[in-house]
Structures are given as structure tokens and as C-alpha cells.
Amino acid sequence: MTLGFITWLLVFQLLGEVISKGLGLPLPGPVVGMALLFVVLVVRGDLPDGLKDTAAGLLKHLSLLFVPAGVGVMMHLHLLQDEWQAISVALLVSTLATIAVTALVMKGLFKLSGKPEEETSDE
Amino acid sequence: MSEGFTEIWVYLAASPLLGLTLTLVAYQVGMWIYTRTNLNPLFNPVLIAVVVLVALMMGTGTEYGTYFEGAKFVHFMLGPATVALAVPLYRQFQKVRGSFLMILAAILSGSVTAALSAIGVAWALGASRETLLSLAPKSVTAPIAMGIAEATGGVASLTAVLVILTGIIGAVFGTWTLNALGVKDWRARGLAMGTASHGIGTARALQVNEVAGAFASLAMGLNGLATAVLLPLILQLIF
Numbered sequence: 001m002t003l004g005f006i007t008w009l010l011v012f013q014l015l016g017e018v019i020s021k022g023l024g025l026p027l028p029g030p031v032v033g034m035a036l037l038f039v040v041l042v043v044r045g046d047l048p049d050g051l052k053d054t055a056a057g058l059l060k061h062l063s064l065l066f067v068p069a070g071v072g073v074m075m076h077l078h079l080l081q082d083e084w085q086a087i088s089v090a091l092l093v094s095t096l097a098t099i100a101v102t103a104l105v106m107k108g109l110f111k112l113s114g115k116p117e118e119e120t121s122d123e
Numbered sequence: 124m125s126e127g128f129t130e131i132w133v134y135l136a137a138s139p140l141l142g143l144t145l146t147l148v149a150y151q152v153g154m155w156i157y158t159r160t161n162l163n164p165l166f167n168p169v170l171i172a173v174v175v176l177v178a179l180m181m182g183t184g185t186e187y188g189t190y191f192e193g194a195k196f197v198h199f200m201l202g203p204a205t206v207a208l209a210v211p212l213y214r215q216f217q218k219v220r221g222s223f224l225m226i227l228a229a230i231l232s233g234s235v236t237a238a239l240s241a242i243g244v245a246w247a248l249g250a251s252r253e254t255l256l257s258l259a260p261k262s263v264t265a266p267i268a269m270g271i272a273e274a275t276g277g278v279a280s281l282t283a284v285l286v287i288l289t290g291i292i293g294a295v296f297g298t299w300t301l302n303a304l305g306v307k308d309w310r311a312r313g314l315a316m317g318t319a320s321h322g323i324g325t326a327r328a329l330q331v332n333e334v335a336g337a338f339a340s341l342a343m344g345l346n347g348l349a350t351a352v353l354l355p356l357i358l359q360l361i362f
Contacts (some may be wrong), residue, residue: 009203016206016293027288027353028207028270035348037209038216047213049139050223055210061228062322063169065201066265068142068194070173070287072280074180075187079254079281090258091285094241095319096300098262102233102342103186103306109225 005054012037134184141354142193147174162330166325169265171289205266212344214336227349230342233318234349237262238357246298252362256283260350261289264321267347275358286321293320293361294327309334317342 018032019025025032041047073080080087138224151158152175153168162165166329180190191198219226241258256277260268265286272282293316301312313335316324329336 006203009206009345012206013323019171022217026274027351028205028267028274030202031270031348031351032274033202033206034209034212037206040210041209041213042216045160050139052210057205058200058207061150061206062136062264063264064147065197065204066168066170066269067146067172067176068191068198069201069280070169071176071180071185071194072284073173073284074280076269076278076281077177079239079251079257079278080359081261083245083250083254085299086245086255087175087258087285089249090241091246091261091288092290092296093131093244094237095262095289096296097240098233098237098319099293099300099315101236102318103301103304103311105232106226106229106311107306108316108357109229110222110311113222114221114224 002050002054005048005051009033009037009054029081035057132183132185135292136183136189138194139193139196142190143196144193145176145179145190146172146194146197149179151276153340162326164225164291164327167291167323170284170291171231173284173287192247201266201269204268208344208347211340215341215344218337226338226341227309227345229281230318231343231349231353233315233342234262235357237346238350238354242361253278254281256358258285259354261285261320262319263269263347263350264343265323267351268321271351271354280341286324290320290323293324297327310338313338314342318346321346 012033014029014033015030016049016067017029020027074095144197148173150168152277153171154352156247157163157166157168157173176190177299179185180187241261245255245258256275257272259275259277260271260282263271263286265283267281268286270278272279297316297320301315306315309332313328314333316328316335317339325339325343328339332338
């Protein structure tokens with residue numbers, strides 16, 4: 001992880017915040033920053049090694065980073081308590097439906113385009 | 124709890140050191156259990172850390188704000204980490220340029236399905252508006268989902284927990300669903316796992332097959348972007 005590339009990530013985040021707030025977009029600033037960085041990489045057509053390593057270091061423990069916010073659920077436990085039935089059914093149905101729709105659309109589109117199934121599972 | 128311990132706790136709780144240290148310790152306890160169970164998705168390290176910390180805070184009567192004074196140093200890194208997601212996204216994108224439009228179409232269909240089905244089912248079962256808005260971005264990777272929830276009027280911390288539960292559901296039932304539907308293409312299987320259940324689904328896909336893992340990782344990044352753009356529009360239409 002190098003200081004230079006950490007700085008770049010912060011600069012992109014800051015740009016994202018400025019664009020999002022400036023244009024009144026309902027988009028989180030860091031997501032705009034991520035989209036900007038993605039576009040810059042595609043245009044450059046090349047990924048600097050230092051950026052690759054810095055991102056890998058930061059993302060290795062990505063899930064640690066949302067623990068503090070997750071603990072905030074202690075202030076909203078009443079929502080989980082009162083609505084756990086609606087929440088659990090919605091999570092289950094919606095997650096399985098999303099898996100089904102995405103997989104079937106992707107399978108159908110690959111078939112339509114005549115792209116061969118490169119690798120198939122035998123599960 | 125002895126008098127002395129309470130005094131020490133009250134003293135330490137006022138300093139950022141305690142919240143920060145406890146966050147790292149709880150997460151590592153979670154990781155230790157997760158590794159010990161051979162990466163069983165039911166023993167998700169974040170969920171374990173959150174449950175341990177919530178129990179500890181409530182048990183000691185510590186306010187969330189006091190805890191967050193220390194934990195905010197970890198929380199702050201979410202922003203740059205979200206930006207850094209562009210790097211794996213770019214790397215996967217390079218591999219699939221030829222079929223990018225088709226892949227994007229499949230992910231968009233998944234993104235809309237995720238939001239509409241979650242809102243629809245929860246609404247039909249009488250969930251509150253707060254819950255509906257927190258539930259809508261649940262298939263997106265947590266750092267992006269929390270940002271979306273904040274921007275659209277949901278409760279970011281509730282979203283974080285719902286995102287983790289969604290990931291666990293996808294990781295546990297994904298293979299079964301895909302087999303029942305007869306989807307055998309690793310690309311389609313991975314894409315579905317990453318779109319529906321973000322990083323946790325991606326980790327599961329990677330365990331099974333490398334191609335599936337790569338497509339899951341691509342889907343996770345693109346669905347984050349897609350949902351961030353689409354969800355505010357969808358919510359405007361239905362609310």
C-alpha cells in the first residue's frame with residue numbers, strides 16, 4: 001500500500017462527493033468516485049501496479065469496515081423485533097428470485113447470441 | 124460486575140481507544156470462528172462481530188455514540204474502499220469485454236428484481252416505510268448499499284445487517300436454486316450469485332469454481348453501480 005495511491009483514492013472520493021452534491025444526484029459520493037476511477041482505468045487501458053496493490057490491501061478486510069455501522073442496528077432493534085416476519089420472508093423470496101432471474105436471463109442471452117457454453121458444471 | 128470494573132469501563136468507554144480495539148477484536152473473533160467452520164456462510168464473521176458488540180454495548184449500557192467515537196476510524200475507510208472497488212471491477216471487465224452488454228442486461232434484470240421483489244413482499248406483509256427503504260438495496264455490497272440507503276431515506280445500519288443476511292441466504296441456498304433451475308453455465312451461475320448476494324455470494328462462488336467467482340465479482344461491482352443509479356428512480360415511481 002503506498003501513500004500516493006491512497007491519496008488518489010481519497011481524491012476520487014472527494015471528486016465523487018463534489019459531483020454528487022453539486023449536481024444534486026441521489027448517488028453516494030464514493031460510488032460516483034468508483035465510477036470515475038473505473039472510467040479512467042478503461043480509458044487508460046492500464047492498471048498501475050501500485051494501485052492494484054493498494055486496492056487489494058484495502059479490500060482484503062472490506063467486511064471489517066462495515067462492522068461499526070452494523071453495530072448501529074442496536075438503535076433500530078425495534079424494527080427487527082416488530083417486523084422480523086415481513087423482513088425474513090422478503091429477504092428469502094427476493095434473494096432466490098434475484099438469483100433465478102439473473103441466471104436465466106444470462107443463460108438465455110448467451111444462448112441467443114450463439115456463444116458456446118465454455119464451461120459447465122456437473123453439480 | 125464489580126465496582127472497580129465498572130469504573131474502569133466508564134473511564135475507558137470515554138476514550139476512542141476502546142471502541143476501536145473492541146471492533147478489531149470482535150472481527151478477529153468472527154474470522155477465527157469462520158475459518159474454524161471451513162468458511163461456512165452461516166458463521167459470517169461480520170454478523171458474529173456485530174452480535175458480540177451489540178450484546179456488549181447493551182449489556183454494559185454503553186451508548187452507540189460512545190462506541191462510534193472509536194469505531195469511526197474504521198468506518199472512515201469505507202469511502203476509499205468503495206472507490207477501490209473500481210480496481211477489481213476493471214480487472215474483471217477486461218476479461219469479458221466482448222459480452223459486456225449481455226452481462227450488463229442480465230445484471231440490470233437482477234438489480235430490478237432484487238429491489239422490487241424485496242419491497243413488494245415486505246410491503247404485502249405490512250412492513251414500515253423505514254424498513255422498505257432499508258431493505259431495497261439489500262443485494263448490493265454493504266459499503267455501497269449503506270450509501271444508497273442514506274441517500275434514499277433508509278436506515279444505513281439496518282441495511283448493513285440486512286445485506287449480510289441476504290449474502291448468507293444466497294450463499295446457503297444459491298447452489299440449490301441454480302441446480303433446481305437447471306442452470307449449468309458457470310458464467311451465469313457466478314453472475315447470479317454476485318448480483319443477488321454480493322461479496323458473500325462471490326466468496327461462495329469462488330469456493331466452487333474460478334470462472335463462477337470471476338463473474339460473481341464482476342456482478343457485485345456492476346450491481347452496486349446499477350442499483351445506485353436505478354433505485355432512486357424506482358423509489359420515485361412507487362412512493
